[in-house]
Amino acid sequence: TVVGVPKESAAGERRVALVPKVVERLRARNLSVVVEPGAGLAALIPDDAYVHSGATLGDPWAADVVVKVAPPNETEVGALRAGSVLIGFLAPLTDPGKAKALRERGVTAFAMESIPRISRAQSMDALSSQANVAGYRAAMLAAEHLTRFFPMLTTAAGTVPPAKVLVLGVGVAGLQALATARRLGAHTTGYDVRPEVADQVRSVGAQWLDLGIEAAGSGGYARALTDAEREEQQRQLGKAITGFDAVITTAQVPGRTAPTLVTAEAVEGMRAGSVVVDLAGESGGNCELTEPGEIVVAHSVTVASPLNLPATMPEHASELYARNVQALLELLVDADGALSVDFTDEVVAGACVTKEA
């Protein structure tokens, strides 16, 4: 089986779906890898490094399996061979038109975001590997934009208290943001509507903010709040937020617009120089003042909504993503490296969004 690695085409996308180390491992599993020239350059991986690891340079779209990071654009869907396999983030819940186009093209597509979040599939969980990068970067951005220190300082010129950081929505990204902010010396607090998160928040040295609203949904995700719950949550958060220097938000409900947790009024209540970093910008944002992809300053509070943070750390983000892709590929091929897809497998079935008829 030939695996093709195209150069990513989306604006600002610096990641690449496979890295040389993983190419070596795939070669050992009897797979061949064709890399588009320049595919790794934005992640600082030269073509030579791929060639050294056993890949060839060439047209990745002619391959049996094409592995990508971002969803393919129209031209790329057209470049896929009928009967080929595509693996990548495909946004199946928010862009169903893409799945339709892939089906019409006769492509069997596996969406990395649809891989079931069960223990056996942890090594393939790209949502988690990339959320870790995003959470880390979010804490760094909060520290960068804040006009104050994160750590407590005791100096001859006086004592500075530690910054207080609140993370709203503590999934994988939120947990990493809490851990990173604490490593930088901040005093950290986490909040979520899934009660089981409390222990995870405490395990990274943060306090748990309990507002008495529980909204656990299916599959380990949160459900959307009712109007009454949402109003109550916004009211209580508005009061709580005034005591924090930095608020990092990551709250998402799969396939829906992100919930508004931080109102304009709540931002107004924050001390001048404070920061909101909103990681939910791609699905509309958790802060009323968020402009996805922009940094706005309102009442002297910076509201930043960076998009695609994993692409800002392309080296490690690609490395982790490539491992996830490798684990999925290994599930799809036999010992000789031939495609042998068991659609009754829970992980395969969960990830599959289109199947060649």
Ligand code: NAD
């Ligand atoms: P996510 O990105 O979908 O959402 C981030 C967080 O926002 C979640 O914790 C969610 O509860 C929270 N949230 C949603 N609406 C909210 C609201 N109105 N107010 C406050 N918080 C709100 O989450 P994720 O990081 O993708 O994690 C989702 C689940 O998957 C978690 O239960 C996680 O533990 C689980 N998970 C399982 C595995 C595994 O077993 N393989 C791996 C990773 C994650």
